[in-house]
Amino acid sequence: xxxxxxxxxxxxxxxxxxxxxxxxxxxxxxxxxxxxxxxxxxxxxxxxxxxxxxxxxxxxxxxxxxxxxxxxxxxxxxxxxxxxxxxxxxxxxxxxxxxxxxxxxxxxxxxxxxxxxxxxxxxxxxxxxxxxxxxxxxxxxxxxxxxxxxxxxxxxxxxxxxxxxxxxxxxxxxxxxxxxxxxxxxxxxxxxxxxxxxxxxxxxxxxxxxxxxxxxxxxxxxxxxxxxxxxxxxxxxxxxxxxxxxxxxxxxxxxxxxxxxxxxxxxxxxxxxxxxxxxxxxxxxxxxxxxxxxxxxxxxxxxxxxxxxxxxxxxxxxxxxxxxxxxxxxxxxxxxxxxxxxxxxxxxxxxxxxxxxxxxxxxxxxxxxxxxxxxxxxxxxxxxxxxxxxxxxxxxxxxxxxxxxxxxxxxxxxxxxxxxxxxxxxxxxxxxxxxxxxxxxxxxx
Amino acid sequence: xxxxxxxxxxxxxxxxxxxxxxxxxxxxxxxxxxxxxxxxxxxxxxxxxxxxxxxxxxxxxxxxxxxxxxx
Numbered sequence: 055x056x057x058x059x060x061x062x063x064x065x066x067x068x069x070x071x072x073x074x075x076x077x078x079x080x081x082x083x084x085x086x087x088x089x090x091x092x093x094x095x096x097x098x099x100x101x102x103x104x105x106x107x108x109x110x111x112x113x114x115x116x117x118x119x120x121x122x123x124x125x126x127x128x129x130x131x132x133x134x135x136x137x138x139x140x141x142x143x144x145x146x147x148x149x150x151x152x153x154x155x156x157x158x159x160x161x162x163x164x165x166x167x168x169x170x171x172x173x174x175x176x177x178x179x180x181x182x183x184x185x186x187x188x189x190x191x192x193x194x195x196x197x198x199x200x201x202x203x204x205x206x207x208x209x210x211x212x213x214x215x216x217x218x219x220x221x222x223x224x225x226x227x228x229x230x231x232x233x234x235x236x237x238x239x240x241x242x243x244x245x246x247x248x249x250x251x252x253x254x255x256x257x258x259x260x261x262x263x264x265x266x267x268x269x270x271x272x273x274x275x276x277x278x279x280x281x282x283x284x285x286x287x288x289x290x291x292x293x294x295x296x297x298x299x300x301x302x303x304x305x306x307x308x309x310x311x312x313x314x315x316x317x318x319x320x321x322x323x324x325x326x327x328x329x330x331x332x333x334x335x336x337x338x339x340x341x342x343x344x345x346x347x348x349x350x351x352x353x354x355x356x357x358x359x360x361x362x363x364x365x366x367x368x369x370x371x372x373x374x375x376x377x378x379x380x381x382x383x384x385x386x387x388x389x390x391x392x393x394x395x396x397x398x399x400x401x402x403x404x405x406x407x408x409x410x411x412x413x414x415x416x417x418x419x420x421x422x423x424x425x426x427x428x429x430x431x432x433x434x435x436x437x438x439x440x441x442x443x444x445x446x447x448x449x450x451x452x453x454x455x456x457x458x459x460x461x462x463x464x465x466x467x468x469x470x471x472x473x474x475x476x477x478x479x480x481x482x483x484x485x486x487x488x489x490x491x492x493x494x495x496x497x498x499x
Numbered sequence: 500x501x502x503x504x505x506x507x508x509x510x511x512x513x514x515x516x517x518x519x520x521x522x523x524x525x526x527x528x529x530x531x532x533x534x535x536x537x538x539x540x541x542x543x544x545x546x547x548x549x550x551x552x553x554x555x556x557x558x559x560x561x562x563x564x565x566x567x568x569x570x
């Protein structure tokens with residue numbers, strides 16, 4: 055049992071909490087004086103949470119938990135002195151509009167009528183975000199960013215502001231409808247597309263997005279490949295809906311490598327817009343995704359291949375990188391496997407993670423011409439370039455029921471909000487049982 | 500006979516700080532995971548520590564190490 059802090063999912067009051075281990079399961083438990091006890095399972099199955107650890111050494115000057123000013127963590131984000139990890143990815147929302155009306159949406163997009171910020175306002179915000187975050191990666195998000203006709207200009211401004219790796223978070227509909235758009239974005243400096251793709255069947259898209267989208271996803275993939283953009287397939291996973299398609303998604307990604315650079319799974323969290331009741335809803339935890347990967351790929355991806363992150367809190371994600379062999383077979387790349395448990399400085403973990411993301415999720419390096427190979431180092435690099443690689447990863451977002459403030463303080467994915475603050479992704483999107491947001495301003499009709 | 504690629508510092512006479520001996524070219528094994536190859540580096544004949552020139556350390560060697568780095 056370990057101690058942490060959490061919130062009451064009803065009133066969002068901060069509460070002392072504990073992580074209870076029951077077999078190979080992990081439960082987050084706390085009691086609100088007004089609303090009673092809440093128990094949320096955040097980990098289910100092997101490997102149990104106890105051994106899943108890659109500790110980070112917080113930067114010097116990080117304040118002890120409980121010392122943040124005013125109301126304290128998590129109410130004074132921006133970031134506060136208790137935060138123990140720097141920004142590795144700035145999430146930058148450029149519109150609240152959307153061309154889908156998904157039943158599941160962490161941003162609850164498309165429900166308001168706020169006008170889009172002007173390009174000049176975004177430029178100012180990008181410069182401010184870069185100053186606050188340092189040399190981090192950036193993900194342009196929304197809403198659906200491709201609804202903005204000036205999206206290539208926004209990409210160029212992000213590059214000019216000093217973000218070395220620029221990624222677009224999109225449903226891909228505009229990329230499919232206008233195949234030239236991918237080329238315009240690439241020319242503006244876009245490196246990578248985080249393409250929402252919840253499965254290989256129309257049924258998965260109908261359930262999560264409201265209509266069949268397989269044909270459009272494929273057209274978007276083709277357009278991105280033609281434009282030389284790296285693509286990551288991103289699936290929101292819901293138990294009983296599309297969790298049975300993780301193996302097929304891996305096979306699809308492998309068949310499209312090196313155009314597709316990774317598959318990233320996001321078990322649905324209960325914030326923003328989601329069906330059902332957050333208290334009783336089934337949650338898919340990271341070890342369940344690991345088990346599904348192993349079972350559905352016939353052991354080509356093994357749970358033991360997957361390791362905890364070097365940047366964010368250990369309980370928040372897993373990943374592994376594979377070489378894609380002929381016939382779509384996967385072979386674990388590098389030394390692989392879990393895991394180096396030596397504590398590393400948080401800053402060094404962030405550096406490694408940012409460099410890896412830029413390298414793996416951007417376009418693949420071309421294979422060098424034979425005449426450019428001068429020595430064994432060149433031969434090693436050429437051999438590596440000749441075999442595509444594919445990353446397989448997952449991130450477990452926290453909602454009001456699963457929120458663990460130690461994890462939130464170790465977060466490296468920060469939303470750059472309009473007033474200039476950087477707020478950890480889960481805290482920014484967190485909503486209470488009645489839908490009230492901790493941070494995100496609800497767009498009003 | 501040593502016919503491996505030679506990576507020498509761009510200038511200067513180099514001595515081993517620990518042993519005081521002049522460095523001499525010598526074959527050195529470079530190992531990455533299960534694979535590897537041999538190169539020639541300036542090496543201390545006493546303690547066998549080698550000098551990796553800066554252009555190699557921040558160039559091709561860095562590129563190869565980046566390939567092996569995960570997140």
